[in-house]
Amino acid sequence: MSPVIPIHAAGCEEQPVLRERGQREVFCGLTGIIWLHRKIQDAFFLVVGSRTCAHLVQSAAGVMIFAEPRFATAIIDERDLAGLADANDELDRVVTRLLERRPEIKLLFLVGSCPSEVIKLDLSRAAERLTARTRTRVLNYSGSGIETTFTQGEDACLAALVPGLPALPEAEPQRLLVVGTLADVVEDQLARLLGQLGIAQVDFFPPRHADQMPAIGPQTRFLLAQPFLADTARVLEARGAQRLPAPFPLGVEGTTAWLQAAAQAFGVAPDLFEKVTQPARERAQAALARHRPALEGRRLFFFPDSQLELPLARFLSRELGMHLLEVGTPYLHRQHLAEELAMLPPGTLVSEGQDLERQLDRCRAARPDLVVCGLGLANPWRPRAWPPSGPLSWCSPPSKATSRPAIWPSSSAVPCVAA
Numbered sequence: 001m002s003p004v005i006p007i008h009a010a011g012c013e014e015q016p017v018l019r020e021r022g023q024r025e026v027f028c029g030l031t032g033i034i035w036l037h038r039k040i041q042d043a044f045f046l047v048v049g050s051r052t053c054a055h056l057v058q059s060a061a062g063v064m065i066f067a068e069p070r071f072a073t074a075i076i077d078e079r080d081l082a083g084l085a086d087a088n089d090e091l092d093r094v095v096t097r098l099l100e101r102r103p104e105i106k107l108l109f110l111v112g113s114c115p116s117e118v119i120k121l122d123l124s125r126a127a128e129r130l131t132a133r134t135r136t137r138v139l140n141y142s143g144s145g146i147e148t149t150f151t152q153g154e155d156a157c158l159a160a161l162v163p164g165l166p167a168l169p170e171a172e173p174q175r176l177l178v179v180g181t182l183a184d185v186v187e188d189q190l191a192r193l194l195g196q197l198g199i200a201q202v203d204f205f206p207p208r209h210a211d212q213m214p215a216i217g218p219q220t221r222f223l224l225a226q227p228f229l230a231d232t233a234r235v236l237e238a239r240g241a242q243r244l245p246a247p248f249p250l251g252v253e254g255t256t257a258w259l260q261a262a263a264q265a266f267g268v269a270p271d272l273f274e275k276v277t278q279p280a281r282e283r284a285q286a287a288l289a290r291h292r293p294a295l296e297g298r299r300l301f302f303f304p305d306s307q308l309e310l311p312l313a314r315f316l317s318r319e320l321g322m323h324l325l326e327v328g329t330p331y332l333h334r335q336h337l338a339e340e341l342a343m344l345p346p347g348t349l350v351s352e353g354q355d356l357e358r359q360l361d362r363c364r365a366a367r368p369d370l371v372v373c374g375l376g377l378a379n380p381w382r383p384r385a386w387p388p389s390g391p392l393s394w395c396s397p398p399s400k401a402t403s404r405p406a407i408w409p410s411s412s413a414v415p416c417v418a419a
Contacts, residue, residue, distance in 0.1 A: 032153025049113025
């Protein structure tokens with residue numbers, strides 16, 4: 001199949017990356033609960049942490065506790081940390097009471113807010129014990145800010161699910177697995193597009209319900225829908241699944257190339273691919289054309305926050321004509337982001353990690369028109385007349401799955417904000 005979107009190696013694929021280690025400004029992985037609990041509709045997320053963790057999750061979700069959302073916090077206090085109370089007994093009591101009150105829960109996640117050495121609990125053993133005792137599947141993962149950035153909470157959650165996925169029988173035909181949380185409307189549109197291409201054997205991970213977990217095996221071919229799922233991809237490959245290299249589905253180019261990777265793997269004819277995708281491409285291009293005059297030529301600076309920075313930078317540069325001053329990302333997985341690096345303008349400064357003061361100095365010297373950063377840095381920029389925007393505010397560019405902006409995890413923003 002002739003590629004619709006050519007990817008040239010003249011970008012930043014071979015360019016050295018500025019690696020920094022120092023003070024950093026990120027949210028912790030607990031915030032991933034906000035979109036995960038909406039996606040897996042019969043799962044419950046129990047954070048094991050402090051009152052600060054409880055306030056963070058509740059505030060980020062914008063949900064009042066009396067609404068009985070499917071997340072909560074088992075608060076660790078001074079008695080637990082001092083060993084005056086048995087934390088395991090306390091946790092067992094909380095979980096038992098929770099499951100008695102909420103019998104519809106089919107999957108329970110124990111989410112550590114700090115390493116086990118700090119909270120004085122081995123959550124992996126607690127999950128095994130509670131699974132045997134309650135007959136509800138209980139898993140654990142870490143959402144600690146010491147160990148994760150905020151999007152990595154999803155990665156840790158999905159990686160915890162993979163060992164328990166059923167095995168795909170060898171006699172089964174090749175199946176496609178789309179990995180990463182997507183809004184239900186986007187998932188439905190992608191399923192419809194893939195079905196029109198003749199790819200009927202499609203699973204989405206995570207699924208909407210705990211009893212819909214996909215089977216995995218050597219016949220599984222998977223596409224990453226999000227760029228921050230390195231651990232999930234690793235454990236899927238350990239189960240025999242094969243990743244399909246592709247840019248990420250942001251913007252017309254990225255989504256076209258992403259769908260094309262699936263089409264090539266499943267033998268879809270080029271003329272059928274063109275026929276199915278052309279109407280959606282044209283609608284998406286028309287939607288972007290309304291925003292390009294306000295953004296073309298504007299200078300853009302990315303602080304590391306979500307690992308979405310490279311796909312967003314590629315989209316804003318190639319499809320909206322913005323000039324990239326620096327693209328910072330918390331972690332750079334060169335294998336998963338090879339196609340994105342190849343599509344960035346040559347000479348773009350890409351930085352991995354963060355030394356906050358040095359990066360602030362570079363940003364001040366560059367004088368960008370727009371700064372993309374985490375919420376912790378947004379307010380200080382406002383007096384400088386450099387409009388800040390959070391990365392997830394930019395996570396809804398038109399994709400090939402829809403004629404309107406696709407709603408990606410936890411984002412309901414318009415696709416572009418003019419500086």
